[in-house]
Amino acid sequence: MADPATSPPLNRASVQAARELIAPYVHHTPTLTNRTLTELGSTARTREEVLARGEGQWAKIDHPASPKLRLWFKCENLQRVGAFKARGAFHALGRLLEEEGALSLAARTHNVPAYIVMPEISTPSKVAATKGYGAKVIFSGSTSVEREAAAAKVIEETGARLVPPYDHPDIVLGQGTLGLELQEDAARMMAEQGQGQDQDQEGAGRKKVGLDAILAPCGGGGMLSGVALSCEGTGIRVFGCEPWYQGADDAKRGYESGARVEAVSTLTVADGLRTPLGKVPWHVIYERRLVSGFYSVSEREIRDALRLVLERLKMVIEPSAAVPLAVALYNEDFRGMVEREAGEAGWDVGVVFSGGNVSLEALGKLFANAEEGK
Amino acid sequence: MADPATSPPLNRASVQAARELIAPYVHHTPTLTNRTLTELGSTARTREEVLARGEGQWAKIDHPASPKLRLWFKCENLQRVGAFKARGAFHALGRLLEEEGALSLAARTHNVPAYIVMPEISTPSKVAATKGYGAKVIFSGSTSVEREAAAAKVIEETGARLVPPYDHPDIVLGQGTLGLELQEDAARMMAEQGQGQDQDQEGAGRKKVGLDAILAPCGGGGMLSGVALSCEGTGIRVFGCEPWYQGADDAKRGYESGARVEAVSTLTVADGLRTPLGKVPWHVIYERRLVSGFYSVSEREIRDALRLVLERLKMVIEPSAAVPLAVALYNEDFRGMVEREAGEAGWDVGVVFSGGNVSLEALGKLFANAEEGK
Numbered sequence: 001m002a003d004p005a006t007s008p009p010l011n012r013a014s015v016q017a018a019r020e021l022i023a024p025y026v027h028h029t030p031t032l033t034n035r036t037l038t039e040l041g042s043t044a045r046t047r048e049e050v051l052a053r054g055e056g057q058w059a060k061i062d063h064p065a066s067p068k069l070r071l072w073f074k075c076e077n078l079q080r081v082g083a084f085k086a087r088g089a090f091h092a093l094g095r096l097l098e099e100e101g102a103l104s105l106a107a108r109t110h111n112v113p114a115y116i117v118m119p120e121i122s123t124p125s126k127v128a129a130t131k132g133y134g135a136k137v138i139f140s141g142s143t144s145v146e147r148e149a150a151a152a153k154v155i156e157e158t159g160a161r162l163v164p165p166y167d168h169p170d171i172v173l174g175q176g177t178l179g180l181e182l183q184e185d186a187a188r189m190m191a192e193q194g195q196g197q198d199q200d201q202e203g204a205g206r207k208k209v210g211l212d213a214i215l216a217p218c219g220g221g222g223m224l225s226g227v228a229l230s231c232e233g234t235g236i237r238v239f240g241c242e243p244w245y246q247g248a249d250d251a252k253r254g255y256e257s258g259a260r261v262e263a264v265s266t267l268t269v270a271d272g273l274r275t276p277l278g279k280v281p282w283h284v285i286y287e288r289r290l291v292s293g294f295y296s297v298s299e300r301e302i303r304d305a306l307r308l309v310l311e312r313l314k315m316v317i318e319p320s321a322a323v324p325l326a327v328a329l330y331n332e333d334f335r336g337m338v339e340r341e342a343g344e345a346g347w348d349v350g351v352v353f354s355g356g357n358v359s360l361e362a363l364g365k366l367f368a369n370a371e372e373g374k
Numbered sequence: 375m376a377d378p379a380t381s382p383p384l385n386r387a388s389v390q391a392a393r394e395l396i397a398p399y400v401h402h403t404p405t406l407t408n409r410t411l412t413e414l415g416s417t418a419r420t421r422e423e424v425l426a427r428g429e430g431q432w433a434k435i436d437h438p439a440s441p442k443l444r445l446w447f448k449c450e451n452l453q454r455v456g457a458f459k460a461r462g463a464f465h466a467l468g469r470l471l472e473e474e475g476a477l478s479l480a481a482r483t484h485n486v487p488a489y490i491v492m493p494e495i496s497t498p499s500k501v502a503a504t505k506g507y508g509a510k511v512i513f514s515g516s517t518s519v520e521r522e523a524a525a526a527k528v529i530e531e532t533g534a535r536l537v538p539p540y541d542h543p544d545i546v547l548g549q550g551t552l553g554l555e556l557q558e559d560a561a562r563m564m565a566e567q568g569q570g571q572d573q574d575q576e577g578a579g580r581k582k583v584g585l586d587a588i589l590a591p592c593g594g595g596g597m598l599s600g601v602a603l604s605c606e607g608t609g610i611r612v613f614g615c616e617p618w619y620q621g622a623d624d625a626k627r628g629y630e631s632g633a634r635v636e637a638v639s640t641l642t643v644a645d646g647l648r649t650p651l652g653k654v655p656w657h658v659i660y661e662r663r664l665v666s667g668f669y670s671v672s673e674r675e676i677r678d679a680l681r682l683v684l685e686r687l688k689m690v691i692e693p694s695a696a697v698p699l700a701v702a703l704y705n706e707d708f709r710g711m712v713e714r715e716a717g718e719a720g721w722d723v724g725v726v727f728s729g730g731n732v733s734l735e736a737l738g739k740l741f742a743n744a745e746e747g748k
Contacts, residue, residue: 030404032452035454078406080409082688307734310734311690311733311734314451314452314456314689314690316684316685316688316689316690359685360684360685360737360741361741363734363737363738364737364741364742367734368738
């Protein structure tokens with residue numbers, strides 16, 4: 001890994017530079033709209049629906065929120081390797097090669113061996129996929145101490161360089177590139193709709209052309225903080241989305257208390273979001289206040305949002321990727337905030353589908369167990 | 375329904391005119407590529423794989439075919455109502471309104487009541503979706519005689535006009551519009567790849583810019599014949615794809631024997647392809663020879679292709695929509711033909727994902743039962 005001290009500054013221009021660097025290696029993924037989901041988001045739920053889900057946590061259950069939401073889905077499930085992570089990885093490697101110079105580049109672009117340290121509790125499909133791409137998988141415990149020890153051992157034995165999954169400026173900048181694409185594509189599509197073509201969203205009479213907000217999932221926070229950097233100075237607000245099962249809402253708790261939560265132990269179905277927030281992401285998200293707030297959802301809400309995406313949008317996403325849509329559709333705090341802030345004009349909200357790495361077997365189990373309702 | 379005698383001629387220009395007519399009402403769906411599936415299609419299977427699947431039907435099992443296939447997926451699962459059928463329906467209605475004139479148009483664009491005649495064996499999710507869109511569902515037996523009797527009764531009682539699902543020139547022309555989009559988008563993407571951007575397909579050194587062939591599923595044949603018309607005069611060859619379980623390969627049998635098969639009774643998992651070929655499609659497909667041939671696949675091959683689309687392409691499609699990919703990956707007759715005809719240059723093949731209307735429950739059952747292996 002390139003020394004963090006030599007990384008570009010954490011700002012929007014660096015995200016733009018990262019985009020240039022990784023362009024030959026990653027997909028520009030599509031941004032989609034869907035009339036059914038946009039209508040669902042803009043329909044107030046009944047008091048009964050809110051009560052059934054809210055478990056007493058909402059302040060104003062008598063008046064379910066009635067926001068106007070136009071949703072724009074950023075499909076990183078269609079990214080190479082099935083998730084946004086290709087962006088950060090290619091950026092970190094690209095920066096490493098820049099630092100090491102042209103000679104080592106030539107050697108490294110041919111068959112760089114990769115060792116991936118994964119927690120033993122990783123889902124079998126992710127382990128299989130990782131091996132399928134040719135990497136050697138090293139298992140470790142789930143805590144950061146155990147992970148770092150396993151990585152240190154590999155480095156000692158092989159002389160490998162470390163590429164951490166999220167807690168590094170190069171990773172953050174690389175992941176943030178999806179935010180630039182989402183902003184540009186949504187703005188272009190809005191402009192085209194203004195010309196009367198493909199009127200899938202209520203575009204009539206609006207002057208502004210661009211997103212108002214982006215909802216992104218938050219695990220280690222590398223992608224969320226990168227997206228926040230990609231929105232710096234644009235006026236687009238960025239919100240983090242988490243499960244709350246077994247304390248998985250660590251970023252929200254840290255953000256609201258002012259102290260980063262350093263350890264989490266949760267088995268939420270959103271298995272990509274079981275990690276605590278990293279230090280670099282925390283700096284961007286909290287200290288620089290580039291994220292405007294956090295919202296969390298239940299396991300049932302994640303499953304319901306996932307079902308809608310599979311059955312109505314016809315896209316396969318993993319449970320973690322359904323968390324932002326669950327916030328948009330079911331979190332009354334978020335919905336009430338949009339109703340107050342956006343009023344009649346409503347908000348255009350980007351929703352990040354972070355990845356699609358889930359097996360048919362895992363999907364089957366998820367919905368077979370759904371009736372038990374944890 | 376507009377009188378077939380007043381329909382535009384069945385040719386490419388009429389498909390282009392249909393496209394203009396329906397443009398405000400349907401999506402221009404995306405065309406996607408996928409490196410993994412393209413590599414899989416271009417890799418010869420082992421003799422064991424061919425034997426395990428082929429059940430003795432292939433001539434040259436000693437030398438599994440080694441075609442070069444570059445696959446282009448036309449995503450009609452992302453079409454409105456989740457399938458290509460929106461195209462034919464909007465075209466047929468548009469033509470009907472043109473014929474009836476402006477007065478009745480004004481009346482009809484507000485709340486035209488719709489009665490849909492469906493076989494009793496239709497999958498519950500399709501019945502539910504149809505009702506969900508506001509239509510009144512009338513059940514009938516599975517034969518064309520029973521269906522037509524049920525439709526005649528509705529017409530007598532309500533004065534409704536008939537819109538048949540596939541056996542009408544207006545429907546055929548409407549469905550064919552997806553072929554125009556696929557041709558244009560693939561050609562544009564090939565041209566962009568030639569400039570070194572997003573090299574997902576092997577583009578180096580090729581001169582030609584455009585598809586060589588299109589594989590489309592064939593049930594009643596409305597879409598297949600429309601796609602064939604959209605390719606008329608372009609040099610692009612069109613092939614029909616069917617299941618063979620319980621005689622579902624009626625179009626193939628009819629095409630090869632020279633007599634349309636008028637009745638089929640099959641419970642193939644590709645439930646959209648249980649219908650026999652209609653008369654108008656037969657005219658285009660067989661009498662005018664605008665379809666170059668048919669290929670069929672087993673239930674297992676359909677399931678395996680479906681799994682690849684769900685897990686690797688991250689798209690939800692229904693079993694019927696997986697049939698053309700199954701042909702590309704597993705049908706040795708098709709693969710051998712491409713190897714001979716295309717040689718080293720290979721073929722760019724459009725693969726029509728016709729729809730995505732399948733419930734999570736149905737998907738779960740499909741793969742839970744897969745081990746039993748019918």
